[in-house]
Amino acid sequence: MEVDQMQRQYLDYTKPLFLEGFLDGQFLQLQQLQDENNPDFVAEVVSLFFEDSERLLNDLTFSLEQKSIDFKKIDAHVHQLKGSSSSIGAQRVKNCCIAFRNFCEEQNIDACLSCLQQVKQEYCHVKNKLETLIRLEQQIVAAGGSIPTMEFSF
Amino acid sequence: MEFCNCIDPQMPADDLLVKYQYISDFFIALAYFSIPLELIYFVKKSAVFPYKWVLVQFGAFIVLCGATHLINLWTFVIHSRTVAIVMTTAKVLTAVVSCATALMLVHIIPDLLSVKTRELFLKNKAAELDREMGLIRTQEETGRHVRMLTHEIRSTLHRHTILKTTLVELGRTLGLEECALWMPTRTGLELQLSYTLRQQNPVGYTVPIHLPVIDQVFSSNKAVTISHNCPVARLRPYAGKYMPGSVVAVRVPLLDLSNFQIYDWPEVSTRNYALMVLMLPSDSARQWHVHELELVEVVADQVAVALSHAAILEESMRARDQLMEQNVALDLARREAETAIRARNDFLAVMNHEMRTPMHAVIALSSLLQETDLTAEQRLMVETILKSSNLLATLINDVLDLSRLEDGSLQLEATTFNLHSLFREVLNLIKPVASVKKLSLTPHLASDLPMYAIGDENRLMQTILNVVGNAVKFSKEGCISITAFVAKPESFRDARIPDFLPVPSDSHFYLRVQVKDSGSGINPQDIPKLFTKFAQNQSLTTRNPAGSGLGLAICRRFVNLMEGHIWIESEGIGKGCTATFIVKLGIADRSNELKLPFVPKVPGNPVHGCTHFAGLKVLVMDDNGVSRTVTKGLLMHLGCDVTTASSSEECLGVVSVEHEVVFMEVCTGLDGYELAVRLHEKFTKHQDRPLMVALTGNTKRVTKENCMRVGMDGLILKPISVDKMRGVLSELLERRVLFETV
Numbered sequence: 001m002e003v004d005q006m007q008r009q010y011l012d013y014t015k016p017l018f019l020e021g022f023l024d025g026q027f028l029q030l031q032q033l034q035d036e037n038n039p040d041f042v043a044e045v046v047s048l049f050f051e052d053s054e055r056l057l058n059d060l061t062f063s064l065e066q067k068s069i070d071f072k073k074i075d076a077h078v079h080q081l082k083g084s085s086s087s088i089g090a091q092r093v094k095n096c097c098i099a100f101r102n103f104c105e106e107q108n109i110d111a112c113l114s115c116l117q118q119v120k121q122e123y124c125h126v127k128n129k130l131e132t133l134i135r136l137e138q139q140i141v142a143a144g145g146s147i148p149t150m151e152f153s154f
Numbered sequence: 155m156e157f158c159n160c161i162d163p164q165m166p167a168d169d170l171l172v173k174y175q176y177i178s179d180f181f182i183a184l185a186y187f188s189i190p191l192e193l194i195y196f197v198k199k200s201a202v203f204p205y206k207w208v209l210v211q212f213g214a215f216i217v218l219c220g221a222t223h224l225i226n227l228w229t230f231v232i233h234s235r236t237v238a239i240v241m242t243t244a245k246v247l248t249a250v251v252s253c254a255t256a257l258m259l260v261h262i263i264p265d266l267l268s269v270k271t272r273e274l275f276l277k278n279k280a281a282e283l284d285r286e287m288g289l290i291r292t293q294e295e296t297g298r299h300v301r302m303l304t305h306e307i308r309s310t311l312h313r314h315t316i317l318k319t320t321l322v323e324l325g326r327t328l329g330l331e332e333c334a335l336w337m338p339t340r341t342g343l344e345l346q347l348s349y350t351l352r353q354q355n356p357v358g359y360t361v362p363i364h365l366p367v368i369d370q371v372f373s374s375n376k377a378v379t380i381s382h383n384c385p386v387a388r389l390r391p392y393a394g395k396y397m398p399g400s401v402v403a404v405r406v407p408l409l410d411l412s413n414f415q416i417y418d419w420p421e422v423s424t425r426n427y428a429l430m431v432l433m434l435p436s437d438s439a440r441q442w443h444v445h446e447l448e449l450v451e452v453v454a455d456q457v458a459v460a461l462s463h464a465a466i467l468e469e470s471m472r473a474r475d476q477l478m479e480q481n482v483a484l485d486l487a488r489r490e491a492e493t494a495i496r497a498r499n500d501f502l503a504v505m506n507h508e509m510r511t512p513m514h515a516v517i518a519l520s521s522l523l524q525e526t527d528l529t530a531e532q533r534l535m536v537e538t539i540l541k542s543s544n545l546l547a548t549l550i551n552d553v554l555d556l557s558r559l560e561d562g563s564l565q566l567e568a569t570t571f572n573l574h575s576l577f578r579e580v581l582n583l584i585k586p587v588a589s590v591k592k593l594s595l596t597p598h599l600a601s602d603l604p605m606y607a608i609g610d611e612n613r614l615m616q617t618i619l620n621v622v623g624n625a626v627k628f629s630k631e632g633c634i635s636i637t638a639f640v641a642k643p644e645s646f647r648d649a650r651i652p653d654f655l656p657v658p659s660d661s662h663f664y665l666r667v668q669v670k671d672s673g674s675g676i677n678p679q680d681i682p683k684l685f686t687k688f689a690q691n692q693s694l695t696t697r698n699p700a701g702s703g704l705g706l707a708i709c710r711r712f713v714n715l716m717e718g719h720i721w722i723e724s725e726g727i728g729k730g731c732t733a734t735f736i737v738k739l740g741i742a743d744r745s746n747e748l749k750l751p752f753v754p755k756v757p758g759n760p761v762h763g764c765t766h767f768a769g770l771k772v773l774v775m776d777d778n779g780v781s782r783t784v785t786k787g788l789l790m791h792l793g794c795d796v797t798t799a800s801s802s803e804e805c806l807g808v809v810s811v812e813h814e815v816v817f818m819e820v821c822t823g824l825d826g827y828e829l830a831v832r833l834h835e836k837f838t839k840h841q842d843r844p845l846m847v848a849l850t851g852n853t854k855r856v857t858k859e860n861c862m863r864v865g866m867d868g869l870i871l872k873p874i875s876v877d878k879m880r881g882v883l884s885e886l887l888e889r890r891v892l893f894e895t896v
Contacts, residue, residue, distance in 0.1 A: 026873040030784060033791040033876065041787050049780045079821075084780035086851055086873055 003145035010136045011148055017133070022126055027089030031149070042137070046130050049088045053123055056081045060116055064109075074112065075104045081119070090130075092122045172230055179223045186220025208255075208262055215255045218248035296449055299327040304456045313464045317349045320457050324432065325351045328446055331399050331436060336386060336429040338363060338408070345386070345429055361385045367403075372427050377404040377447045377454075386431050399434035400442055404454045406430055409462035430454055502557055509550050516543045556708055566715050570742045571611035573604060573665075577638060580618050588626050593634055600639030604663065608740030613712045617720075620705045621669050621733045629673025632730070641666035641736050662738050664718070670732045676724040684722055685710045713737055767883055770794045771812050773844065775805040775829070776819040781872070785817060785849065788879050802829040809833065813844040815886060820861065821852035830864040845886055849874070858893060868892040 017023045034041040060077050063070060082097035096119045103111040137147050190213035197209060225241045303323040307316050321333045332352055336345040339360065345368070347359040361368075367384045380387055380403045387401045408426040432450060434440050520540040528536060581597055588595050625634045641664040676684070685706050713720040716737040724731035772794045776782040782798050789796045797813070799805035802825060809816065816833065820826030830846050837843035847868035848861045861869045870882055871894055885892050 025875070029873070029875050030787070033784075033787045035791065038787060038790065045780060045783050045787065048783050052778070052780050080778055083778040083819075083851055083872075087778070087781040087784040089873070 003140065003143050006136070006140050006143060007145060007148045010133075010140060013136060014133060017129055021091050022129055024089045024091040026086065030089065031147070034147075043134050045088060046134060049084055049090070049130075050127060052084050053081060053093075053127075056084075057116075057120055057123065060119075064113060064116060069109060071104050071107050075101060078104060090122075090126045093119060093126055096122050176227060176230055179226050183220045183224040183227075186216050186223065190216050205262060208258055211251065211255050211258060215248070215251040218244060218251055222248050293445055296327070296445055299323070300449055300452055303327065303453055307453075307456055307460045308463075311464045311467050313461060313468075316457065316460045316464060320430075320453060321349055321351045324450070324453060328432065328434075328449070329440075330432050330434060332431075332433040334386075334431045335406070336361065336431065338426060338428060342426070348428075368429065371403045371429060372405045375405065375451065377402045377432075377442075377450045379403075379442065380431075382433070386429060387433065397437060399436045399438065399440070401431060401433045402442055402447065402450065403429055403431045404450050406454045406461075407458045409458055430457075498557070502554065506554055509554075510547075513543060513547045513550060517547060552705070552708060556711070566610040566613060566712075568608050568740065569611060570606055570608050573607045573739075574599065576611060576615055577618070577636075580615060580622060581636075583619065584622050584626060587623075588634065591626065591629070592631060593626060593629055594632075596633060596635045598635065598637040598639075600637075602640055603638060603665075604640070604741065606742035607663075607665070608742050609716065609737070610712075614716070614737065614739075617709045617712050617735065617737075618667060620709045621667070621720075621735065624705065625669050625671035625673065625731075625733065629671045629730075632672030634669065634671045636667070636669050638665065638667045640664065660741075662740055664736050665739050666734065666736045668732060668734045670730065672730040675727050675729040675731050676722065677727055678724060681722055681724065685720075709735070767793045767880075770814055770883070770887075771797070773797050773799065773805060773809055773813045773816040774818075774849075775799045775802070775816065775826075776849075777801060778819070781819065788874070788876060789817075791876060792880055792883065794883075802826070802832070805829060806832060806836070809836070809844065811837070811842045815845045815847060815883070817847050817849040819850055820848045821850050821857065826850075827860055827864045830861075830866050834865055845890060847882075847886065847892070862893070868894075870894045 030042050030045055056077050060074060060081075063074050063077070078097050078100045082094055082101070085091075085093035085097060096115060100112065100115040100119060103115055140147055193209060193213060197206070222241070222244045225237065225244050228237045229241060303320065306319045306323055310316055310319070317335055321335065324330065325333050330351065332350065334350040335348050337348040338344070339346050343363055344360040345363050347361075365385070367380055368386065371378045371380070380401050382388075382398045382401045384401075386403065406428040408428055430450075434442065517540065520536055520543060523536050524533070524540065577597060577599060581595060585595060622634070622636060710720050713735050716739070718735060718737035720733070720735035722731055722733045770793070772789050774782060774785050774789065774796060775798070776785060777800050779800075782800065786796045786798055797808055799808055805816070805818070806829070818826045818829060826848060833843065833846060845868065846866045847870060848857070848866055849870055849872060850857065851872040858869055868882075868886060868891060870878075870892065874882070882892060
């Protein structure tokens, strides 16, 4: 496949992600930080995010399965997850975390459980998307092209 | 005849005559001798006698005369020569002295006479001086009386007292028989007897005001003598025998506030006078003296001023009482209104929660129900339930919104948003409905419409949606055109919007949106009612029960809050209608694009940071790995030399004097604040200490206060863009402090 074809494919794939709110401007910032000195920056951050999030989600699941639930701990975990997701620009995950924290404050177990489900769902979505995105980027780089930057005009 | 030395002479023949002569001479001599003795005695007694020499002379004259007469006694008989010589000597001396005396007296007597005239003159002078003294004393007393009278009059602000005192004092000072005051009646056509000196309660005599006598008195500011037959002077029954006392009348101007201009004294512009009549006691020979008349005039003026003061005071007391009453009433009304508002707010607050909770339950459960397996019939029922409850929820929200709008408690937000994408969203939402009704939507966004604007995105969208929604709702066919452009100041002078005076400025622009439909139109008479809440257009209720009538009312409130104007025009039923609104939005510039999802990359931007960041040693502390990595990448991209730490301990271990800035996350389990304190302790010298900046996603206000409390130098919020970090670093290095507003 030609480079510009790949680039167009990449753009077609990425643009909806933003429009649908999976990713926000923070992700673009990350992409901006990637340069010759730091060629794998985005990939690094993304994989860190995956690690962190998976760990946190496991911890959350474990905590919520306990007989006596420690809401403070859960709140701390969710806070971490919120921090990570907002650092990377995973908007939907972040929003879920915000709602999750509110329910934590109210100590509403059922709502927390349902929020956890939602967070997991969102995380899965965004993980898939990001993995595909990284793969596309790597393909372009491997083919010798440069990753096209987002130029949105209206 | 014999010569005999008999002593007893023989008496001659006319012997009787000689005898008498003898006796007379003797007595004359006696008298002559006693006079000087008396003179000497009395002169010795008196203190002043200027003519001693004359006295001596006179005394000598008298003595010699006496001697002569004495010696004469011896010459009646035959006497010797000695006697004759003595006699002659005495006579000669007497002659000399008497001539001298006579000559002297010619000088002296005129003198003595003039003493007498001088004495008389002095006596006259003394009498005159006495009289004058009496006059001056009288005048001085009069002056004293005037002062005292004035003092009495001016010491009270009570009208009645003023007038009574005046009359009493005047009566006393001038010794009047009667003194009266005639005041003009309300109609101004008559004078009424208001106060008199002797009679306690004067019966209300009235006298027409336009008598010639009265006019004469009113036209001059002097006291005028009037006849005692004049109606104003007939104050008491004529009690005297011969002659009634002389009567004088003087005018008393009745001044009010408008007569006291700042630059001139009370002018004679007042037409309102009262009349004061003074009557001297009858059967006395007294006449009005000039100084008494002057006294009366002065008193009249003083009374005028005192009365006007009293009137002004009464006026202001009355006004003050009125104001106090009004105040009390207003206060009560305000408290009642406040109670009512509080009650309503409480009600709304409760109902807000109470109404929304069940609504949400219904909606949530209905949508969940929709996801399960249902028969077609059940599905239809559930869909209806869902639609109805959505409508109800919208209605509840609208009502609550409107009440919040009405009492002004709603505040617009001001965020930067994408204007173009807002219109796009609206169109996307409306397109399905429009295409079902086979209506075509044609949007026209002007080319100069800014991409971004500052304002309340949600409410603007709500407004546009409502307006466009109405257009769609009330059109059965045809097309709907939506135009949006930046309104120019000239277009504001529109007859349709008379009270709208927008002020163009550099930081704001006015967005004008016009939605034109070719639908059923509105009767021009109904247009004013459109914006009234709950008022429905009668002809449409049957067709479209889906409107609550609140939409446009809410839109108008929103538009007004955005300092704009909204109006609808229609030519009539069936001719479509045009809804237009103008709102004020802030102009967004690149520097406050903090919440933008899309950051267009501007080519040519120095990507590798400014040179003055090169090698800047920075320490980042964050326990969240992803966050830490991102921040590190950001700072490295800007050229800094970054060290990371994932806990306070690690940070304290790594930090050194070479680090210029420490970015720390403060709201997680780490004690970022504690770290700040420890860093302060570690670096005692001010220039060694790195700048401590909190980099956190926590947006609570208390965070900022806490940071300032522990002595941090800055606070910035995550997420942070490259450009923002660049700016932050510049400002930090320049100003050594940067607290972002939370």
